[in-house]
Amino acid sequence: MQHTITFTFDDKPITVTVPTNTMLSDAAQLAGLDIGQPCGGQGRCGRCAVQVTDGNVRRRSTLRLSPGDVGQGFALACQSVVEGDVSIYVPPQEKIERRLTTDRVVAEVTVPEGYEYPSDQTVRRIHLELTPPSMDDQTDDWSRLQTALRLQANINKVNVSLGLLQTIGNVLRVGEWNVTAVLEYPLEDLEQPVRLISLQPHHVDEYSPLWGCAIDIGTTTVSVWLVDLVSGQVRAQVAEYNGQIVRGEDVISRIMYANKSGGGQELRQRVLDTINELLETACKRVKAKPEDVVKATIAGNSTMIHLLLGIPASNIRLSPFITAVNHPPLMRAGDVGINIHSQASVDCLPGVASYVGADITAGVLSSGLDVAEDVILFLDVGTNGETVLGNRDWLVTCACSAGPAFEGAGVVNGMRATTGAIEEVWVNSDTFEPTYRVIGGGKPKGICGSGLISLLSEAFITGIIDKAGNVNLMKSSSRLRDGAHGGEYVVAWGTESESGEDIVLSRVDVDNLLRAKAAIYAGFTVLADTVGIPLESVSKVLIGGSFGKYINVEKAVQIGLLPDMPWEQFDFLGNTSVRGAYYALLDWRKRDQITEIAKRMTYIELSADNSFYEAFTSALFLPHTDMSKFPSVASALER
Amino acid sequence: MPIEIPKDKWPGSIKIVTIGATSAEGGTRTKSISVGGQASMPYLHYEAPMPNKPVIAIEIKSRKPDDWSPLLVEAWGETMAEPAQWAKKADEAGADIIVVALTLADSPEDAVRVVKSVLSATGLPLIVWGPGQVEKDNELLVPVSEATNGEKIVLGICEDKNYRTIVATAMANGHLVQARTPMDVNLSKQLNILISDMGMPKERILMDPTTGALGYGIEYGYSVMERLRLAALQGDAMTQLPMIVTPGYETWKTKESKIGEGVPEGWGDWKARAINWETLTAIALVESGADIVVLRHPESVKRVKGAIEELVTV
Amino acid sequence: MALAGIQIYKLLPQTNCKECGFPTCLAFAMKLAAKQVELSACPYVSDASKKQLAESAAPPIRLITLKAGSEVKAGNEVVMFRHEKSFYNKTGLFIRVKASDPDLAKKVTAADAYKVNYVGMDFSIDGFAIEADGDLTAAVKTIRTVSKRPLILMTKDSALLDSSLSLLAGESALIYAADASNYEPLADLAKKYKAALVVKSDSLDGLADLTKNIQAKGVEDMVLDLGGRNMGEWLARSTQVRKLAIKSNLRALGYPVIAFPCDAKDEGVAAAQAIAKYAGFVVLSEFKPELLYPLLVLRENIYTDPQKPIQVQPGIYEINSPNPESPVLVTTNFSITYFSVANEVEGSGLPAWLVVTDAEGMSVLTAWAAGKFDAERIAKAIKTFDVASKVSKKRIVLPGHVAVLSGELEEELPDWEIRVGPREAVDLPAFMKQALN
Incomplete structure (x- = not known):
């Protein structure tokens, strides 16, 4: 029996006549339409989806289509056969690409709900109007400024650096006693004095940006987000390979290199160069100057933080793996060497252990794992594959060296x-x-x-x-x-x-790639095993890492990087470390929360016995030596 | 007080693998040997009967080895110069299977000739090992495989780097393969998967998890075998293969077996110790699930055989 | 049953007070689960939790200690297979002697003095089992003049036992053996002299009845003799007893087992099975180093902690009969690393010397990362194994992953040529063919 098929492509209808059971893709070819079939017509990729607008086709497979898609008439041209007259709409290719039910869009960055400047922010901009001095009022400039702060901003104690003190007289007069102060409020102890970061002449627009930056120093990639602290918005996101990479791909090589004479200094300079160049690029993008940036919050693994601060990192590598500092105190940008306002605070977020640094505590914050009711697995797919498992009651974490392949x-x-x-x-x-x-x-x-x-x-x-x-x-x-x-x-x-x-x-x-994926898979399976939590009881898998805009979950499962679970249970968060730093940069409560997370996390040393090695060699296979752990891949292979 | 004996009921069992073909089966062997079929951990007859008992293979070389222990030379004597004679004597010594180990010095013609001469000298099934170098193995084993089509010989030793050619020729000529991995459960499974992905039926694969001799890493081989067997019983199809191990090869390179002079007094009498070394290594492996043990000394063969008899007697 | 970390955590205060010495309650819970710390380290755990945790921690197989001048322990085992955790208390090896033997003192002296070294460890026998075919009391006296090792007294004659045990004040001997007919007087003696008591029956039912009756008389330390007419039967019984104790938590059979390979058809083979399959004590017919040594090594191997990284013996290994011109390859003693290097080179047919350094069982990269595979250690290995005496061409090939060490190694070994090999073992044959000629 013959049927009439009407294709609509580019608003132009084309009609062909074909017998029963003709594959739609064959009919399209007959019509001279080139419907992309990257997988070779195997129904694997979903790229040949078309929409049935009238009549019906028999769908042999709807693997790439959600029930909603099918409801709207979508069918895979390579998997659907003609059984009667039918009208087909062929959508433009680029619209099809994202019709993959397995795709997960990396979460976008939005200002955290309820962010309020200035109450949540430790850095605030204040306009002051000073009474000009006179022969009757010979109060010195600094006292005059302090008085204004007390009366107009309710600040009783304020600290100032010598450098700033040297410029006060001039600024006050240039601004004709109208000035804008940028102040930093103490994070932990409210009895502590407020710190004057900068003083500019005149009043600036209340809504003009007050710049801060969130920085993630990864072993492989450094990311910088430039943030307007007033609106809370991220205004520029830039990233580049860590300049230290030429001195070794992993933290161990870096530590070794730092041990050499002059090595530590060189690595420090290399990462500073990377950061400073990124800051410059980001600032250029928003037409600001790096000196306008008045606060920096930094996340990074413990080694990266040590190297940034020029602190010897050699004990991180040697048993029993002790850092010099898990939580560095607040420092000034000028002292650290970051080219923003020299008086800006540099806040290195707290880490947990040698191999679980602030990148992970920040990641946990941004994933919301520490407040979740159900058990959540958080994977950071990076050079150091860190894993966190837990919920609001308990948190365990481990790290494994995955290498920079991903x-x-x-x-x-x-x-x-x-x-x-x-x-x-x-x-x-x-x-x-x-x-x-x-x-x-x-x-x-x-x-x-x-x-x-x-x-x-x-x-x-x-x-x-x-x-x-x-x-x-x-x-x-x-x-x-x-x-x-x-x-x-x-x-x-x-x-x-x-x-x-x-x-x-x-x-x-x-x-x-096999080693990287095996290390990550082994890391979280051993971690779950160690605490006695079956992977099936994990309600959600959150994935951080420097991926593009889309990740195909199915592919990640097929290579055995992620566990074979329903696709809905995965969420890609992008770079969770810089995101966590961003939250901490904005809101002092979030900042406190990170400290709390670091205190609560229990670090599991994977090298304590053979179980990690076992799990690793078992995962060093596609998708895994134990195929029963990957039923969906087994059935895909059978097809 | 009546005790209820706890019995494991396992979902999986070991595949039965048959080595050698009789004339009725298309070969020339007087009998074939089957191993495998277990549905419990070794010798726990109260849980499940053991359809096939472990067997013993004796290793002979295609030419007289110049580095074997004098104790072995004493045991096999002149026959070592002639593989057919050696095989015959091994048959008399109680071997269930003969392993013919080819050497680097063999040409493909030599290899075929030696294997054929052993086939006519004894009615036992054969295992043929290449000398252990990828290219040479392929060069020797392919003609041997073709010249013995239908005999259901075990060709070895397949490793992850060289399995393709050996598996392909074994498949084409109705033979079996011995798949060896270095004492690691996962690597064993992986090689079995790769080989069966080529289309080789599991009934024609023997897995060789590698063992160390007593004192030289036997505990790793021992545990790997226990774990492979447990995995198989738990239903993992890729480990449900009979296991072959080579305690003879491993022990006779240790100085405890090989050397009689200049060793500590605490080691005791050389010959008795050397044979104890091979026998005890083999016994430990038999206890952990070996289906075929490849031995070298006739006295060890006798003792291991005796132990197996006791273990399978219900 | 043992609890997992997270289950134990739920029984703890969850305050992360750190007073136990661990950073969080969960960390402490996991240490408890791994039995690496005592619950008493937590000052705030509730009594209810304490009780629950104590129950889960009780050993399913009673620890029996035989004690004299030295001591030997059996029991406290928790697994069926060594890979599941480890076997802990090594099988005690006893030599059987006869009270009637005119050469008793001589034989005991020889066996007592036996010492053999295996990879740096000294092994010896654990004690003597005295068969009372003559004057037991006299024999005990004789033995005690030449040996201080623990004793097994093999008689059912309670009067004889009483007088013999009275000579062994302060010791814990083992009495062999109580059965349904004589357990009462023997249990009294065991209690009186703090001795352990073997109970013997040809059925598990019988053994369980005996241990219950004897326990009711106030004796806790018992050892089981399983009987069995051959290796197969003994293996079945030993497996059943072990499983009942640790899987079914059957206290009545939660005792170590004693085996008598001395009565078997092939003593060596039966003793090997007993060591591998759960015997706490093994009695051998006589002192024969040629059997004792392999058994001691087997025992060591079986009881090695399998959780430790798999290592090969550091040293210099010959591959494909190397000559003085052959290259010297260096790697670590992690077994998989060693195997992959050795196999690649062996498979290539190219001769080489392989120096395996002591990197505490870590792979090249891990060891390097942990500071266990550095220029100093490599140089030390080259010197210790006297590699220079074996080669005329002093050339060392370093794994490509540690190329950074080449400079330092040149300083450590100035008269050696240091070459950097490939990162992966697979590439070794090609490297040896192309770069080393």
């Missing part, structure tokens, strides 16, 4: 999730031809973390690599070849790439 470092064609990074890959299971999406849409420069996850998963599902990660050179495709480090797969030919060089996934990359 941050795009230590991978031949890896890069950060910025413009030019391949962030998603689909591979046709018959031809091994890939389809990829590039951040910003231009020519690819490399592959970022989410792209690597997606690529590794596709390579595995399509048989390009076996479960142990060996590239299968027996498959015939010019994209599979013997490279410098054994078998490799060409994702983008030089003709397509920005550099003109082939972009490849090599055996070494696969090994690095």
Whole structure:
């Protein structure tokens, strides 16, 4: 029996006649329409979704479609057959891409609900009108300022630095006794004096930005958020690889390097350079000057904080792994070497132990895990794969060295999730031809973390690599070849790439990715095991890390990075460390909460016995040596 | 006071693997040997019957080894120069299976000739090991495999780096493979998965978890075997394979077995100690779940056989 | 049953007061679960919790200590398989002697003096079992002149036992053995002399009845003789008793087991099984170093803590018959690291010397990170194992992961050429072929 199919594409209807049981994708081809099928028509990718506007098709698989999608008439062209006359709307490709039920959008940054300036903020801007001096009132400038502070801002005790004191007389007079003071209120003890950070002539607009910055110093990536403390809004987000990376990819190498003569000083300078350049870029973006930034809150792992402050970190590495300081006191930017206002406070958030630093306490704060009723698992997919498990009653944490692969470092064609990074890959299971999406849409420069996850998963599902990660050179495709480090797969030919060089996934990359994912998986399984909590009882898995805008949960499960749980249970939070620093920068209550979190967390040393090693080698396989832990992947492989 | 005996009822059991084919089965062996089939931890007959008892293989070399202990040379004598004679004597010494270990000096023709001569000298099933180098193994084992099509020989030793060629030729010629991994439960499972992903039926894989000799890491092999067996009984299909281990090879390289002079007095009589070393290593492995133990000294063969008899007698 | 950390945590005050010496109550709970700390370290735990925790912590198999000049312990075991945690109290090895033996003193002296070294540890026998085929009291006297090791007295004659035990004041001997017919007088003696008592029956029912009756007479320290006509039967019984004790918490059989391989068809084989399969005490027929040594090593191996990283013996290993020109490769003593290096090189057919350094069982990167694999340690290994005497070409290949050490190592070993090898063992054969020629 013949049926009439009317496709609408680009507002133009095209009609073809096909017999019963014709695949929609074949009918579309007959109509001259090129519906993308990156996975090779296997119903894996969901890219060929079309909308049935009239009539009906039989859907063999709706794997990529939510029930809501199906309700709206969506069907996969490669998985649906014609059974009668039907009208089909073919949506533009880019709209389809995000129709993947497995995708999770990385949480956006919004000002925390209820943020109130100035009451929540420790740094405040105050306008003062001073009575000009006269022959009758010969009070000195400083006392005059103090009097104004007492009478107009109810501040009885105030501290000032010598540098600032040297400029007071001039500022008061230039402003004709109208000045704007930026003050910092004590964080913990209200009896402590208030500190005068800056004094500017004249009154500035009450609603003009008061700049602060939240900084996350990662082993691989440094992120800076520039924040208007008045509105609470993040006005610029910038990130770059940590300049220390040339001296070693992991914290241990850095500690070793710091031990060498002059090494510590060099590493300190390198990270300061990175931070200062990022601050400059961020400030430029909002047309501010770095000196306008009056507060900095810093999160980072313990080693990074030690190196930033020039504190010897060698004992972090040596048993029994003791830091010099878990919670550094408030310091001045000028002393630390961060090029913002020299009197700005630098607040390094408190950590827990050598391998669980402020990046994690900040991450816990931003994830809300410490106030949750149900048990939540929080994973930081970074160079040090930290894991926190718990709820409002208890918190346990561990760290494992995952390497920088998921941050795009230590991978031949890896890069950060910025413009030019391949962030998603689909591979046709018959031809091994890939389809990829590039951040910003231009020519690819490399592959970022989410792209690597997606690529590794596709390579595995399509048989390009076996479960142990060996590239299968027996498959015939010019994209599979013997490279410098054994078998490799060409994702983008030089003709397509920005550099003109082939972009490849090599055996070494696969090994690095396998180790990274195995370390993270092993970390949280051993942690859960140690406290006696079955993974099934975890209500939510929150994931932090420097990924792009989207993460495909299914792919992360397929490679065995994440546990095989319903997709709804995962949430991607992006960089949780800088986010936590941002919350702490804004609100002193949140800042207190981090201190509380650090006190409550119990650190579990994974190297105490063989269980981590066991779990690690078990996870060093795709998706895992124990397939029964990954039923969804087993059924995907059967298909 | 009546005690109720606690019995584990396991969901899984070990696959039965049959080595060697009789003429009725397309080969020339006088009998085939089956191992596996257990549904309980070793010798707990009150939980589940044991359909096949562990067996003993004797290792012979394709040419007379110059580095074997004088005690072994004394035991096997002149036969060591001629694999067929050696195999015959091993058969008489009580072997259930003969292991023919090829050497680097063998050419493919030598290898085929030696294996064929052993096949005609004895009716026992065979295991053939390559010399242990990827390229050489492939060079020797492929022609041996082809020349013995249908004999259901066990080809070894497959490791994660060289499994593809050996598995492919074993599949093509109706043979079995010995899959070895270095004393790690996960690595064992992974290699079994990789091999069965190639299409090799699990009934044709023997897993070799590797062991150390007594005093040289036996405890790791021992626990890995117990864990593999427990995993298999708990239902993990990728560990439900019979286990082969090589205590003979491991013990006869230790100085406790190999050397008679210049050793501490506390070690006692050389020959008795050397045989104790091999026998006790083998017994510990038999207790932890070995299905095939590959031995070298006829006296150890006798003692281990005796122990197995006691263990399987209900 | 043992409680998991989180269950114990729920019984603690949850105040994170730190007075126990741990940063949080949960950290303390996990230490409790791992039995690495005593509950008494917590000043605020409630009585109810204390009771509950004590019950869960009680050992399912009673600890029996035999004591004289030295002591030997059995029991307190908590698992069926060593990988589940560890086996703790090593099987006590006893040599059987006969009271009638005219050479008794001589034989005991020889066995008592026996000492053998295994990887730096000295092993010896644990005691003597005296068969009362002659004058037991006299034999005890004789033995005590030449040995201070614990004794097992093998007689059912309570008068004889009484006089013998009276010679052993301050000791804890083991009486062999009580059965249904004689347990009452023997239990009285065990109580009087604080001796432990073997109970013997050919059925588990019988053993349980005996231990209950004897316990009712005030004796707690007992040891089980399981009987059994062959290795298979003994293994079944030993497994059943262990499982009943630790899985079913059956107190009546929660005692260590004694085995008599001396009566078996093949003593060595039966003794090996007894050591592997749960015997607390093993009695051997005579003092034979050629059997004793392998048994002592087996016992050490089986009772090694499996939670410790898997290590190989540090030293210099020969691969593919190296000659003085062959390269010297360096790695750590983590077994998997050693295996992957050794296997790659072995598989390549290229000769090499492999120096395994003592890195406390850590892999190259971990050891380096923890400061256990540095230039100083490598140099020390090269010197200790006298590598220089084996090679004419003084060339060391470092793992690529620790390339940073090459400078320091050159300083430590000035007359050696230091080469940086590949990071991964897989690449070693290619490196050895290309870079080392």
